[in-house]
Amino acid sequence: MMDVKVFGVVGAGQMGNGIAQVAAASGLEVVMNDISETFVSNGLKNIVKNLGRSVDKGNLSQQDKDQILGRIKTSTDLNDMKSCDFVVEAASEKEPIKFQIFRTLDEVCPAGAILSTNTSSIPIGRVASQTKRPEMVIGMHFMNPVPVMKLCEIIRGIATAEETFKLTWDLAVKFGKTPAEANDYPGFIANRILMPMINEAVYCLYHGVGTREAIDTVMKLGMNHPMGPLALADLIGLDTCLAIMETLYGGFCDSKYRPCPLLRKYVEAGWLGRKTGKGFYEYT
Numbered sequence: 001m002m003d004v005k006v007f008g009v010v011g012a013g014q015m016g017n018g019i020a021q022v023a024a025a026s027g028l029e030v031v032m033n034d035i036s037e038t039f040v041s042n043g044l045k046n047i048v049k050n051l052g053r054s055v056d057k058g059n060l061s062q063q064d065k066d067q068i069l070g071r072i073k074t075s076t077d078l079n080d081m082k083s084c085d086f087v088v089e090a091a092s093e094k095e096p097i098k099f100q101i102f103r104t105l106d107e108v109c110p111a112g113a114i115l116s117t118n119t120s121s122i123p124i125g126r127v128a129s130q131t132k133r134p135e136m137v138i139g140m141h142f143m144n145p146v147p148v149m150k151l152c153e154i155i156r157g158i159a160t161a162e163e164t165f166k167l168t169w170d171l172a173v174k175f176g177k178t179p180a181e182a183n184d185y186p187g188f189i190a191n192r193i194l195m196p197m198i199n200e201a202v203y204c205l206y207h208g209v210g211t212r213e214a215i216d217t218v219m220k221l222g223m224n225h226p227m228g229p230l231a232l233a234d235l236i237g238l239d240t241c242l243a244i245m246e247t248l249y250g251g252f253c254d255s256k257y258r259p260c261p262l263l264r265k266y267v268e269a270g271w272l273g274r275k276t277g278k279g280f281y282e283y284t
Contacts, residue, residue, distance in 0.1 A: 012043025018146025186251030
């Protein structure tokens with residue numbers, strides 16, 4: 001089986017830079033790519049900040065921090081992925097963007113390289129069909145924030161080879177994650193369960209069943225969730241929540257997955273949660 005030495009990450013946003021950090025911390029050389037120098041440098045700043053926090057807490061030595069950062073190269077050209085044995089795509093949750101990235105990766109990456117996607121809900125088979133190597137395409141869905149959260153959902157497409165699955169599983173373990181296997185249905189496991197819960201919480205707000213604080217308090221104290229569903233939606237990004245609900249609704253054509261009109265209204269107003277300073281809560 002191929003040994004992964006150089007690991008590519010396409011997308012340097014909150015998910016991408018987290019994935020790049022755990023890959024570099026596990027000893028791999030990392031190429032972190034995004035479409036602009038600004039996005040890449042912001043991603044790198046976030047990694048520096050995260051590692052700095054670990055040093056301050058005494059969980060990481062300054063020398064280890066420097067070594068981890070030394071393993072990360074930044075890139076604004078997808079042709080730089082030609083050195084990678086394994087690539088994870090963590091671009092925005094929009095099919096046309098992901099499809100274009102996969103078509104390009106298929107052309108520039110070595111013949112044996114595995115191409116994975118961190119998509120939260122877009123079918124793996126649909127992504128794989130953009131390439132000439134569908135047996136080497138797989139879902140590797142990390143949770144936010146990546147350096148902290150233990151779960152990694154590994155999703156087989158209909159064409160994914162057993163060897164691809166095994167290598168991806170082993171890589172997740174190397175990153176210190178606990179992998180869970182899912183099959184390729186809309187939303188996989190995590191978001192098929194989580195997003196309708198968040199959507200239902202938005203419906204509770206929409207119907208005036210409770211205030212945002214009451215809804216979140218019930219789920220935190222009654223169900224022992226670390227944060228309430230509305231605060232969690234703000235953290236994930238309301239646009240991402242809406243995109244996933246639309247994938248579920250489109251994939252199953254079942255009214256139980258219909259996005260709440262209030263969620264759509266907030267997204268259309270540009271109230272996307274923490275990243276815009278306002279969602280269900282205000283952030284200053």
